[in-house]
Amino acid sequence: QQQVKQSPQSLIVQKGGISIINCAYENTAFDYFPWYQQFPGKGPALLIAIRPDVSEKKEGRFTISFNKSAKQFSLHIMDSQPGDSATYFCAARSNTGKLIFGQGTTLQVKP
Amino acid sequence: GAGVSQSPSNKVTEKGKDVELRCDPISGHTALYWYRQSLGQGLEFLIYFQGNSAPDKSGLPSDRFSAERTGGSVSTLTIQRTQQEDSAVYLCASSFVNDEQYFGPGTRLTVT
Helix, strand or coil: CCCEEEECCEEEEECCCCEEEEEEECCCCCCCEEEEEECCCCCCEEEEEECCCCCEEEECCEEEEEECCCCEEEEEECCCCHHHCEEEEEEEECCCCCEEECCCEEEEEEC | CCCCEEECCEEEECCCCCEEEEEECCCCCCEEEEEEECCCCCEEEEEEEECCCCCECCCCCCCCEEEEECCCCCEEEEECCCCHHHCEEEEEEEECCCCCCEECCCEEEEEC
């Protein structure tokens, strides 16, 4: 199976709160799991990524948690800011190099 | 340096016409990808070029869609006999082998 399932579809968080987006995959051959951030009218931009031999990766306010046995990974945005309001996509890379994307989560951070 | 560029940024065409979308990848990147993003949807893989290898066309939705990459650099995605369901944002990305993919701003295609 090549699917990546992402939830929730939309998320509203107060400024300073924690935003959590979850993804699940089925194909155990995926070897790289990036998160992309997309602003309206722009292409997606890599935010943070993790490989399956690592359980957690943190970059500033952004953390990926990875559970290999459950085939799930999540993005946590700490101290969420209005400037974080965007659409977030998780993805998984197949052994051929192509990315399989989740359906996206629209995040709104209220001031 | 320059990022991935795509042209045109917007394209409106009549149903049944052919369209060509262009992607200029980052210089030196050997891999080039095309994705499609329909309104409110995730990104759907279309086709992947890697060096001189045969492209992975497994994501092309129909034989109306084709793509080529000339000289290992610029790529053109062609949609023949466009249909209204082809309306979407077409995104191009490039990378080194098995490395981070950098996306262009996309071409918004509207078929009327």
